[in-house]
Amino acid sequence: MHRLNLVRTTALLTVLAIPIGAAHAQDAIRIGAVLSMTGPAGYSGDPQAKTLNAEVKALNDSGGLLGRQIELVIYDDAADASTARTFATRLVEDDGIVAVIGGSLTGTTMAIMPVVEEAELPQISLAGALQIVEPVRPYVFKTPHTDRMACQKIFIDMQANGISGVGLISGTDGFGASMRQQCIDVAADYDITIVADENYGPNDIDMTPQLNRIKNTAGLDAVLNPGLGTGPVTVTRNFRQLAINVPLYHGHGVTTQSFVDLVGEAGDGVRMPAPALLVPDQLPDGSPQKDVVDAYVARYTSVYNEPVSAFGGYAHDALLILTSAIAAAGSTEPSSIRDAMEATTGVVGVTGEFNMTVEDHMGLDPSAFIMVEIRDGKWLIVDTPAQ
Numbered sequence: 035m036h037r038l039n040l041v042r043t044t045a046l047l048t049v050l051a052i053p054i055g056a057a058h059a060q061d062a063i064r065i066g067a068v069l070s071m072t073g074p075a076g077y078s079g080d081p082q083a084k085t086l087n088a089e090v091k092a093l094n095d096s097g098g099l100l101g102r103q104i105e106l107v108i109y110d111d112a113a114d115a116s117t118a119r120t121f122a123t124r125l126v127e128d129d130g131i132v133a134v135i136g137g138s139l140t141g142t143t144m145a146i147m148p149v150v151e152e153a154e155l156p157q158i159s160l161a162g163a164l165q166i167v168e169p170v171r172p173y174v175f176k177t178p179h180t181d182r183m184a185c186q187k188i189f190i191d192m193q194a195n196g197i198s199g200v201g202l203i204s205g206t207d208g209f210g211a212s213m214r215q216q217c218i219d220v221a222a223d224y225d226i227t228i229v230a231d232e233n234y235g236p237n238d239i240d241m242t243p244q245l246n247r248i249k250n251t252a253g254l255d256a257v258l259n260p261g262l263g264t265g266p267v268t269v270t271r272n273f274r275q276l277a278i279n280v281p282l283y284h285g286h287g288v289t290t291q292s293f294v295d296l297v298g299e300a301g302d303g304v305r306m307p308a309p310a311l312l313v314p315d316q317l318p319d320g321s322p323q324k325d326v327v328d329a330y331v332a333r334y335t336s337v338y339n340e341p342v343s344a345f346g347g348y349a350h351d352a353l354l355i356l357t358s359a360i361a362a363a364g365s366t367e368p369s370s371i372r373d374a375m376e377a378t379t380g381v382v383g384v385t386g387e388f389n390m391t392v393e394d395h396m397g398l399d400p401s402a403f404i405m406v407e408i409r410d411g412k413w414l415i416v417d418t419p420a421q
Contacts (some may be wrong), residue, residue, distance in 0.1 A: 053076040054064065060107035063092075063098075063366055065356065066131035068121045068146055069160070069349075073112035074236070074263055077290060079138040081346030082160055084109055085330075086135065089335045089353050093363055099357055109130060111142050116141035122149040132366045135352045136160060138345070139262075140208035147174055156359075156372045158352040161344070162287065167395045173372055175395040177306070177351040178344075179403055181213035181260070182220060184286045187307040187403040189217075189224035191417065192256060197281070199253035201230035201268055203244050205261030206323045213260035213285050234265055241265075241272045249278045252389040256280050262287040267296045274300040281305065286403070289344040294408055306417065307403040311384040313345040316415045327384050345383075351383030 041089050046233070067086060070079035090104050098104060107129045109121035111337045118137050125131050126149055133156040137143040140163040147166075150157040151173055159166050159176040162184070166176050192200070200221070204214035221228055230251040232244035248257060258279060266288045273282050285307040294301055310323045318326045330350050334342050359374035360366060360379055378390040378397060386402025405417040 055237050062103040063100070063360070064105045064107060064131045065353075066122075066129055067106060068111050068118050068124035068125070068134065068136040068137050068142065069108060070113040070142060071108075071110040073114070075113040075139055077263070077292060077343075078160070078345040079110070079113075081136060081334075082136075082349035083110075083347040084338055085250050085346040086353060088333055089330075089350060092333060093357065096113050099360055100301070100366070105298075110413035111137065111172060113139060113142065115141045115145035119145040119149060120126045122146040126150065126153045126155060126216060131155070132360075132368055133158070133356055133371060135349065135356070140166065143176075144208075147171070150174070154372075155368045156356070156375055158356060158375075160348040164216060165212060170393060170395050173368075175355070175375055175390070177348045177355065177383070177388075177396070179284065179286060179309070179385065179398055179400075180216070180344060180396065181209065182216040183398065183400045183403065184213060184260075184307050185217035185220050186224070186400045187405060188258060188285075188305075189221065189226050191305065191405045192226060192283075192401070193224050195281070197255040199227050199229040199251075199255040200224055201232070201251055201254050201257045202228055203230075203232045203234065203248060203257065203259050204239065205259075205263075205265045205408075206235050207262055207265075207287075209287055210261040210265070213287075217258065217260065227253070234261075234269075236263070236265070238265065239268060241269050242276060245269070245272050245276055245278065248366060249276055254280055256283060258283045258285075260285040264296075267293065270297045270304060271300045286344065291341045291343070292351060294411055294413070297408075298411075301408040303407060304408045304411065308413070309344050309347055309385045309393040309402065310404055311342060311344060311415050312406060313328045313404065313415050322382050322387065323384065326382055347384040351385045351388070354383050355381055355388060407412055 069082050111118035140161040143159040143161045157174050162178045164180040164182045204210045232246040282304050286307050289308040314327045363370040363374040381388045386398045388397035390397035406413045407416045
């Protein structure tokens with residue numbers, strides 16, 4: 035496990051007209067993060083940590099916040115919920131942080147949640163499950179689209195393509211199980227019938243038995259795989275090996291270039307909902323997200339020389355919402371930050387435009403998703419953000 039601290043810079047210009055002398059006299063604003071940087075979810079936590087470091091450095095280089103520098107305290111939970119809770123406790127009790135970003139996963143998020151709620155510190159999760167923000171908890175927020183929204187976006191696309199009978203094959207991890215249930219809950223709203231319902235475990239390396247059962251199900255028009263990590267890669271390869279002659283959809287948990295590279299030719303034609311960040315070159319000039327997406331992509335790729343991912347984008351937006359709230363509150367008092375976060379309106383991130391309320395601690399709707407398809411190893415928009 036690792037602890038990363040961003041190297042402090044000396045830029046002390048002000049964004050809110052606080053005298054430079056006063057800025058020198060104040061301590062840095064400390065923001066904590068607990069992320070799955072290594073282990074089975076390193077594909078999500080690693081770009082999130084990199085994003086936070088790059089974005090905080092850019093903020094500090096341009097003057098910091100409230101006349102003060104920002105300091106990150108990041109811990110790696112290696113995708114273990116117990117470890118995440120331990121590090122959250124350390125952040126609260128020892129590190130003097132004003133807010134927590136994380137976890138990367140639903141399970142680690144839920145482990146962190148009681149710690150920050152008891153301490154009354156704002157938490158911004160980078161995980162997808164609806165249960166993180168429903169029911170609403172006073173100090174808990176999130177930036178990724180929910181799994182329910184992903185189901186809705188997928189079913190809208192299926193409706194438009196005359197699909198009504200869907201076979202599910204879901205991961206038993208927290209994300210897969212949660213999205214499976216959300217898809218079942220909303221299917222009837224889109225005249226979708228779940229004709230098969232299979233699952234696989236995190237260590238399974240062959241899904242052909244489950245896919246064969248789905249293939250032989252009457253009324254099958256498409257297959258949908260809610261899942262994270264390597265499971266969807268195996269599902270995609272096995273799906274092609276079995277020559278299942280219906281469309282294959284995935285959830286938004288595999289919107290990375292590494293997924294495209296791993297599935298190779300088997301990925302051609304696979305569809306999934308994704309943020310605009312995934313296809314920056316295909317966004318129209320009139321898109322409200324284009325400038326912020328272009329800026330993030332340019333900064334991240336110049337620092338790390340690797341493609342961006344939706345997971346890093348969630349961290350970008352979490353920091354954007356948090357620093358915007360601190361600026362709006364003019365304070366680092368956690369309760370004031372929380373109140374300002376709940377009043378977030380019109381904050382355009384790489385994931386969508388955030389409009390939060392007392393009843394909504396995420397602030398996105400399904401229109402923040404774009405439906406994309408893999409073609410020849412690349413992502414292609416098959417609808418528009420406004421659909």
